[in-house]
Amino acid sequence: MLNRFILDFAKHSEVIYTLSTNAPNYIVSSSEKGIHVETKSSRNKFNEGEKKVPYVLIRNDWLEQALGILIDKRTVTDQDFVDLGRRHSFILAFLSSLPFVEKHKNNQVQLKTFTTLDIPFSTVDQTVTMLQELIDGEYTADSITQTFKEDNIKRLKSQARQNLQLLGYLNKDYKLENKDNSIQEVRKRILQSPFIEMVYESLKFMSMYHYKEKLEILKEISYLTVVSSTDQTTIKESVAEKGIRNIFNWLKHAELIDGDGNVIEMSEKVNKNRNYWWVNQGQTAKDEVEGGFLWAPKRNKQGTPLTHHTDLLKANPGDVVFAYSQGAIHSICEVTENAVTSKKPSTFATDLWEEDGNLLRVQYSPLDPKLKKVSIPEDKRKKETGPFDVNGNVKQGYFYSVTKDFAEYLLISFQESFPAAFKLERSTRKATNLSEKRLVHHIYNYIKSEGFYYKEEEVKSLYLALRTKPFVILSGISGTGKTKIVEKFANSIGATEENGQFHLIPVRPDWSDGSELIGYEDIKGDFKPGPLTKVLLEAEKNPELPYFILLDEMNLARVEYYFSDLLSVMESRKWLGDRIVTSQIPTPEGFNKRVIIPDNVYMIGTVNMDETTHPFSSKVLDRANTMEFNEVDLSFFPSLQDHQELEDYPVTNDVLKSKYLTLKDALADHQPIIERTTNRLIDINAILKKNKTHFGYRIRDEICFYMIYNQLGQLMTSKEAFDRQLLQKVLPKINGSDFATAEIIEELFTYCTGQPFDMAHYEHAIEHAHFPKSAEKLATMYKNQEQQGFTSFWLG
Secondary structure, three states, rough: HHHHHHHHHHHHOOEOOOOOOOOOOEEEOOOOOOOEEEEEHHHHHHHOOOOOOOOOOHHHHHHHHHHHHHHHHHOOOOOOOOOOOOOOOHHHHHHHHOOOEEEHHHHOEEEOOOOHHHHOOOOOOHHHHHHHHHHHHOOOOHHHHHHHHOHHHHHHHHHHHHHHOOOOEOOOOOOOOOOOHHHHHHHHHHHHOOOHHHHHHOOOOOOOOOOHHHHHHHHHHHHHHHOOOOOOOOOOHHHHHHHHHHHHHHHOOOOOOOOOOHHHHHHHHHHOOEEEEEEOOOHHHHHHHHHHHHEEEOOOOOOOHHHHHHHHHHOOOOOEEEEEEEOOOEEEEEOOOOOOEEEEOOOOOOOOOOOOOEEEEEEEEEEEEEEHHOOOOOOHHHHHOOOOOOOOOOOOOEEEOOOHHHHHHHHHHOOOOOHHHHHHHHHHOOOOOOOOHHHHHHHHHHHHHHOOOOOOOHHHHHHHHHHHHHHHHHHHHHOOOHHHHHHHHHHOOOOOOOOEEEEEEEOOOOOOOOOHHEEOOOOOEEEEEEEHHHHHHHHHHHHOOOOOEEEOOOOHHHHHHHHHHHHHHOOOOOEEEEEEOOOOOOOOOOOOOOOOOOOOOOEEEOOOOOOOOOOOHHHHOOOEEEOOOOOOOOOOOOOOOOOOOOOOOOOHHHHHHOOOHHHHHHHHHHHHHHHHHHHHHHHHHHHHHHOOOOOOOOHHHHHHHHHHHHHHHOOOOOHHHHHHHHHHHHHHOEEOOOOOHHHHHHHHHHHHOOEEEEEEHHHHHOOOOOHHHHHHHHHHHHHHHHHOOOHHHOOO
16 A cells, blocks of 8 residues: 555655755656656757657656665665666655655655654543643642552553643643643644654545555554654554554544545635536547646637637636546546646647647546436536536537536535545535534524524533434423424534435324334335435435434324334444444335434434323433423524624534443543542432432433533533533433422432522522532422422423
8 A cells, every 4th residue: 555655646746856956856747657757857858859758757666666675774865776767866856755754864865763652542532631631630640640549540541641741731740831722722732743743744645545545554654664662663553553543533633634534624725615617538538537637729720719628727726627528427636736838748649639738737536436427317417508508418618617506416416426535525514623612602603693592501412412312302381492493403514404414303193103204004015114214214325414303292192102113223222333323123024125223313302291292201211311491581682783694514423423332432531530420320319219210321321421522522511511411311200299209309409509408598509509400490390399299300
């Protein structure tokens, strides 16, 4: 893979300067044999007729042999390459331009050298958590041995401490030098680390590779450049892989690369004002693809400039070209530089064109499979008047502009054909472009700009609940906007009814089984998929996109009747590679499609609690976060002065996808917060046992996950987050009319406030409570029982 990388690096380099004279060597094109390098001398010889072409060929095997020599000797001069043609000065300069090579004294070139101390071996989560703990003053970096008793925790904290030293947050004496943990500051410090910066610079030239290929190349580079800090031996494969994976995660955290390992800064510059083009290639296609260019004459044989030729001059770096030949789009190209005046390529075996022309450099990426013209609907072609005529047939011209709508239609509708670098969701749905805190703030502002008001803490909690488990229940009185917060939450991150990522399914009172959701067999015995099944099948085709299903008025029918199969399937979640999958949803044997709940589907139910609805069983409540929307601020009006509408910010599923299914998944990185949370839950469960409303492992695990995600996103304080979980996961299970229920409510109130329950002074206790929201709800529940003889979370 490393040999392939240096050849691709050469093809995509623009100019190499020799080390001794700083003379430019322009890489003008490439072929199967090698790269074509033009110098001032070669151009002059061409102009004087001494050469047939204005460049010299640097063969691929010369570059591969040169790399082998460098690896063997580690330090080289141009004299080490005298047997590789007459361009040994260029070869030395080319090697020095590689990200893992550096120029040494006296025009020598050598492999860069690092030790394992230069590689982050602690995860992002561990390091970010420790940095926050140090900033909060929970302990100091030099007191790990005294603060933590377990050897495993000490080891993890020591690794995180080494990372913080690597990033410059800690000095050599482990003193905290900087308390700025913003994304901007972390990004700056990451790129100041030489090894991480080398990886980042290498990734800039790897956009054409898959994630695993990037990983393999960087592992090879690690073997060449990194040695053990203790005995100076070459690092092991497992050590290299762990280090590179950690760096990938660090770069994603710093919003420098996306989930595919592609550099975000490059794609942002490219995509911001991107234009789209269509080129019709005939007999010159092979030469143009191999050379990495498009060429058209300035004038036709009659001396007239033609727009479909001269429009090459309008294309800008970053623009995209659909390359069409023999009835199909065979490649998609990215323009790498503006068009320049150029003679007709010598490889063009035709006299139909003038010699003077314009050459546009592009990077070709082949489609697999090719996109046939007949696959594009005729009505779409007829509307696109650039490359197509009124009948939807391809015109005879060369280079045409296409509309953004048409280009995006192709990229979305036929995304299986396009390389990852050009898929629309890659360029517009960046999971890592915003930190969690900024993303949630965007969602809150978007909802507010749409004319709806909810507290930002409610938006934060909904986000955390969906990350914890993709099933949430929103309760409250009618008209408080439960449906709208879900719809606008989804819209804010690019999921709409129009693109199929948001679906509202109204529940009807007569539902008695799952057929209305999952589907049913008609009178002919054919299976008719229900609305839920259709969404699940569509979501599985697009695993990188989040899909939202809103079950409106969920408890108009008995949830256990129509939703029981889905509740059971939810609990079958397991890891399959890097995806979370479930068991199959029961469908008739004649239906030949496997239906599961993919990990990019999020179900939210809205419920009202009145005489027309049904209560929930523990089976349902155990599996969901329950959020209440009973507070109404009638004084809120949408601003009449500020008419600015916020745009949505489409994201990939990575921003919501669960990272953990069991505590074992999270224990290594988050043992301290898991232990603190569990100890609190043990105390609460001891109270609940008195009337057998205590909970099991499922609720414990999910509360721990919520607390972990909150800490990683830095959305709320630890106490605020736990207060939310007590309110959303524990209190909904409490109901009764007996003395034991009242006693439990009193004890829980005391746990939340630190004060005994006193009807005369409970408001003061709530005001100073550790967990005020839960305390307020408990006070309401106590008053309900005292006044009505019965209490429940759902009574308001």
